[in-house]
Amino acid sequence: MSRVSAIIEGLCRAGAFISALCMALIVALIVLEIFLRTFFGFSTMVSSEFSGYLLVGVVAMGLGYTLDHEAHIRITLIWGTLPPKWKNRVDITVAAVSVAVTCFALYHSVLLVQQTYSRGMTADTISETPTWIPQTAIPIGLFLFLLQLLNFILRRLRQ
Amino acid sequence: MISSPLTLALVLLPIMFGFLLSSKWIGFSLISTGIIGLVLYDANLPPVLSIWDKAGTLLANSIWNSLNSWALSALPLFILMGEILYRTAISTKLLNGLVPWLTRIPGKLYHINILACSLFAAVSGSSAATTATVGNITLSELKQRGYDKRLALGSLAGAGTMGFLIPPSLIMIIYGVLSDTSIGKLFIGGIIPGLMLAFFYSAYIALQCLLHPEYVPVKQDNFTWGQKLRALKEILPVFALIFVVLGGIYLGMTTPTEAAAIGVVGSLVLAWGFRNLTMKNLSEAFMAAVRTTAMICFIIAGAAFLSQMVGFIGIANALSRYIVSLELSPYVLILVVGFMYILLGMILDGISIVVMTLPIVLPIVVTAGFDPLWFGIYLVFMVELSQITPPVGFSLFVINHISKENMYTILKATFPFFLIMILMVVLITMFPQIVFFLTDRI
Numbered sequence: 001m002s003r004v005s006a007i008i009e010g011l012c013r014a015g016a017f018i019s020a021l022c023m024a025l026i027v028a029l030i031v032l033e034i035f036l037r038t039f040f041g042f043s044t045m046v047s048s049e050f051s052g053y054l055l056v057g058v059v060a061m062g063l064g065y066t067l068d069h070e071a072h073i074r075i076t077l078i079w080g081t082l083p084p085k086w087k088n089r090v091d092i093t094v095a096a097v098s099v100a101v102t103c104f105a106l107y108h109s110v111l112l113v114q115q116t117y118s119r120g121m122t123a124d125t126i127s128e129t130p131t132w133i134p135q136t137a138i139p140i141g142l143f144l145f146l147l148q149l150l151n152f153i154l155r156r157l158r159q
Numbered sequence: 160m161i162s163s164p165l166t167l168a169l170v171l172l173p174i175m176f177g178f179l180l181s182s183k184w185i186g187f188s189l190i191s192t193g194i195i196g197l198v199l200y201d202a203n204l205p206p207v208l209s210i211w212d213k214a215g216t217l218l219a220n221s222i223w224n225s226l227n228s229w230a231l232s233a234l235p236l237f238i239l240m241g242e243i244l245y246r247t248a249i250s251t252k253l254l255n256g257l258v259p260w261l262t263r264i265p266g267k268l269y270h271i272n273i274l275a276c277s278l279f280a281a282v283s284g285s286s287a288a289t290t291a292t293v294g295n296i297t298l299s300e301l302k303q304r305g306y307d308k309r310l311a312l313g314s315l316a317g318a319g320t321m322g323f324l325i326p327p328s329l330i331m332i333i334y335g336v337l338s339d340t341s342i343g344k345l346f347i348g349g350i351i352p353g354l355m356l357a358f359f360y361s362a363y364i365a366l367q368c369l370l371h372p373e374y375v376p377v378k379q380d381n382f383t384w385g386q387k388l389r390a391l392k393e394i395l396p397v398f399a400l401i402f403v404v405l406g407g408i409y410l411g412m413t414t415p416t417e418a419a420a421i422g423v424v425g426s427l428v429l430a431w432g433f434r435n436l437t438m439k440n441l442s443e444a445f446m447a448a449v450r451t452t453a454m455i456c457f458i459i460a461g462a463a464f465l466s467q468m469v470g471f472i473g474i475a476n477a478l479s480r481y482i483v484s485l486e487l488s489p490y491v492l493i494l495v496v497g498f499m500y501i502l503l504g505m506i507l508d509g510i511s512i513v514v515m516t517l518p519i520v521l522p523i524v525v526t527a528g529f530d531p532l533w534f535g536i537y538l539v540f541m542v543e544l545s546q547i548t549p550p551v552g553f554s555l556f557v558i559n560h561i562s563k564e565n566m567y568t569i570l571k572a573t574f575p576f577f578l579i580m581i582l583m584v585v586l587i588t589m590f591p592q593i594v595f596f597l598t599d600r601i
Contacts, residue, residue, distance in 0.1 A: 019453070020445040023235050030236075030420035034413070048229040051416065055232040056223070059460070062453035071450040072184045072457060073508060077550055079182035094183040101190050108215030109222065138222055 016065035022057035053134035060141025064148035162201035164477040189461030193468040225463035235452040236419030237284035242444040250296040256394030259382035266368035276318035280325035290319030305376035317576025320543035325353040466518035504545025
């Protein structure tokens, strides 16, 4: 079982790496844009559009990793006063409900990508980027999130 | 099945707080509430479309639309900038640069928290980051020199929250995106209230020290003008960074997102100059920024879905109409809203408060005649208050963590600064010109 956990955590770290990469790309893209605009009076025309796409990537790919580091906020006001055994039970219940929500969101985000793909939807910009490409980050990210939630439950079941 | 939006709102409110208090992650709590709201609503849908499909489509679209945003991409960049700076020697430099200038003012080094926080707030978008970065170094320094811990803790708690008020500010970015208000204008509108708040804090410290001379250690260090000017050299890089990041926005040359990217590069240069730019620091800074960004944006996406639900059902509309029918005076309304935020601030963090309440509260206050720009600054104050109200106040947690003092001592020390902040809220409500003074001139 601990091998399953290790694999999930590895996948989520890989996700976080992509997420960090997207963040670095936003910086690079904007700096390039400012540089070209200031010195050559020329614009890439895509820096604001692609920054938005990359932000989707930053968030989606980072969701699972963030959960692994217990960095998603929750209100532990009542939870904190519970005995350890009950903390575990509440955690498992809460995570199980979240798994259901994530499955629901995952299913519908796959549908969304499928729809934008089959309808051939493109961005309303000069680049005419097919919308499904940046949108694909959402189901991938939610899938990693789902795995990490299951791992969260697994770890507590083992205790 | 409920068809009246107001009844449904009354049913949903306890459900949402139930989820929140159950220790379920805030983003999931908001999404769950949104789904339940749609399912309970007596919607007139064509028979081929189930309400579950409608909810799913709204959810997937909310996630995509709320995150695919140029303005919001300023958020991870300012977070990254703060994380890079946190890993540099910047707080030591601030201390060394400011200390020689404070020996003649009543209250002496107590003002270090106020000044260092104001300066750091001008390069950081978050209150927690400001409190942690400054407090890490000033608290032990003040203790070592024999200063009373109460004023030291209180001034750190109060001044640390200015991270959200003095631009750049994560809260202002989020508010600007959600309310469609210019983030650049919000940034500019925050300057005078921020400086006034810092001034009031310092005045309070000076007053306390004049009344109680025993708070200040007798030992007098004297600095010559030469030493003072040399010390200034230490904070010069920070001033340069403030100028580069905020200057462009004020002169209208860069958008906040562009300023944020410049800020990331600037903070890298600074880290390189201070010899703190190692591979380890850099990767830690990126990973921490990923976590904070994902955490905040998950809540934003959840709230975006919730607000779609609120709009679809017509809760915001119905509530707005109901409040208008009460014919409250605008001041009473803003007072009630303020109390509500302080109550919410006791159990929720600032960002959650803003994203959760905005779809409902903003239309109401705008109908009552308040300017969205002004309300943004008001809301930032509410968020700042929430940072220092128990039992859940992030600044309190941070200070508790770095000072190892017990919560009760910290709370008692913070209370006067809490009151000063309330005073500031009253002032900007009575005299909105404080906010508009600079924004009207660009």
